[in-house]
Amino acid sequence: MSKVSYIDNMEEWRSEFSFFIPIRIRFSETDMFGHVNNVSPFIYFEEARIEFLKSVGLFGSDHDNGAMPIVADLQCDYHKQIYFNEDLHLYVKVDHIGNTSFDVHYMGLNGEQELCLTGRGRMVYIKPDTGRPVPLSDSMKEILMKA
Structure with a gap:
């Protein structure tokens, strides 16, 4: 497996996850080659992120x-193909907490605990009326640090 830019030590990184949601791959999420379409993991990330929050x-x-939180960027790295009707555990963790944002990391493991997906993204809190970033409250930071 090639190096992933946002992961320094893969074993340590993997060990830091605890929260996950189960996902059963639906036929509609696959492409003409029979594996998960490249856009589907972003849907899985969204579902896992919401359940985590x-x-x-x-x-x-x-x-x-x-x-309100918005996704400022989102990245996915594909490590192993995933197919229709497979079970996936999609893990989520907070990686970094900033002033107005926090980074979320994702890990997808198949039924054999093989790494299929990794991902990262930045969530920014904005005021809906202005669209401008606002600082995370101290209570939010505290919750995120414990998550």
Whole structure:
């Protein structure tokens, strides 16, 4: 497997995940070659990210001071093909917390615990009326550090 730019030590990185959601690959998520279409992991990332934020109490919470999270960037690296009806565990963790944003990392493992996907993205909190970034509250930072 080639080096992934946002992962310094793969074993250490893998060991830091605890939260995951199960995903069963649907036929509609595959392409004419029978493997998962290259856009489908971004849908899996979204689903896992929302469930993760719900699990720590930050999805639609009072901690956001009227701001809303948006995806500022999103990246996926494909390591092993995934096929229709396979089970995938999509893991999520917070990697870095900034002033107005935090980075989220993703890891997809198949039923044999083989690495299929890795990903990362940045979530930025903005004021809906201005579209401008706003600082994360101290309570949000504390929750994210413990997640």
